[in-house]
Amino acid sequence: MNTPSKYDPLKARKKRRKIIHGINISICVIIAAMFAIMFLTPIILTVTNSFMGASEISSNYGSVFARSEKGGRVFISEKVNLKFIPDMVSGSQYLTVLFKSPDYLFKFWNSVILVVPIVGFQLFVALLAAYGFTRYRGRIREIIFFGYIILTLMPYQVTLVPNFLVSNWLGIIDTRWAIWLPGIFSPFAVYLLTKNMRKIPSSFIEAAKIDGAGEWQIFSKICAPLCKGALCSVAILIFIDYWNMVEQPIILLSDEALHPLSVFLSKINSGEIGLAFAVATIYMIPSLLIFLYGEDYLVEGITFQSGIKG
């Protein structure tokens, strides 16, 4: 009955489980690695190609960007040679962009000057509004808040028409104000900040009240600092959205001199494709830096969005 057998079913089962688990994990790693490569390749290619000399670019990719039948003979290879690593690493593209053709830097500056005020002021206006939605929750305010949520979800096909009409009346069309003002008052940040501020225990606020703090003090000394994390998350989300903007400038700014780099990059002409990768890389840098610095905030912000039901 009690003879010790070499075959221990429990142990064997454990061992089998361990093997299956190992196989599972390695399959998962392979899937994840495949996706990771797919996701990263375009980014890495853009960066590495930005270190090619202009002639290498046009000989490799010339056929892609040459606008045909424009007159003039261009000797380029028919085939595209996609390369991970340039034959000759050179910073000549960057030198040209930075020192010789200021056009791109102007456009980059356009992007900065359009995006930074929107991020800053939208956060400020939204933080104030979030406080308003937090301190008192009456029926009317809940209805307004619901309206904000619906407005946040509306795509550009809906919101750009009203924006266009107002900009036209105010006479700010074709000026930066046409992008700034709707951006600053966009309800996007209000929802996330309100949800975050409502999590602050009301005892904090009551305690401050008893100590004689006014509304502004409660807002600036208690509620705003406690929303720091959410502010970072929302700032990142707003930044990506506007750094990437295409729809608003092509409709609201007919003056191409004001266009941000996000629009201008696609219009790069075939003569300058040597620069395109360098410009593209420069344009990525701010958002990638923010990403590396604030990935956790970004994740938090997205997670927070997923509980939209309130």
Place this chain on the structure above:
Amino acid sequence: MRTTKELTGKATKFTKKSKRSSRWFLTPSFLGVFIFFVLPFFVVIYYSMVNNPIAHEFVFLDNFAKVARNGAFQRAVRNTAVFSAISVPLAVVLSLLLAVVLNQRLPFHSQFRTAFLSPMMVPVASIVLIWQVLFHYNGAVNDLIVNLGGDKIDWLKSDKAIFVIVILFLWKNLGYNMIMFMAALGNLPTDLIEVAELESANKWQIFVHIKLRYMSSTILFVTIMSLISSFKVFREVYLLTEDHPVENIYLLQHFMNNMFGNLDYQKLSSAAIYMSLAMIVIIGVLFAIENHFGKDVEE
């Protein structure tokens, strides 16, 4: 000793005061939203019902009928619908797969997360160049196809263009969806799963009956968000093909852009209202189903 009446009386006084004083905090945002979004939207409704902005003759639904009969509008709606129908299910399923995979406590877990999220942060304009190199007629993808013995496809200038856009859309949006799914996977009721394991349910059963069941509201939410972002894919199309897209990637926003170009307020307004009605239906479904599921699955 204070009576409860006194206490509650004081409380209402408190809230009334805070109601009045906190109103000022709401004012800037509310005025801005009202002036830039709400008020002009009423004008949009008005414009959609008059024959032209000078004569202001009331024509009720004529403009809507005109837009609905417009060939370009029909094509734009059809293409947008086809694009959403292809890309949204893929975006949901693939991101769920990624979330489940990442949730297995993989080695390099956080590096993988960074890799999956990075496309979201890269501006589309920066990446379009490489996309053109990859999918050009003589590009890298066709090279690969030829090497594998296939025929070249003119990706960007044929009806295959929609697949390029779908890939670009997935590339950009999977990370975002994945994060939402990962949050939901982290919030699953562990005790329920342990019980199921004790009852010797297999992994697949646990996944379908418990995990998916408890994530149903997240799945719905991700679906709706993907649907909304699929309406925004114009950005990618515009940067890839500029103003001259192939017929089957002529999207609603292209139609709107043309109308902006002609300053055709009637068509613009009617199209915007069609779109907003569709959005209201979509959002209504979101809230209705979420209420339904919220009652069913107590968290």
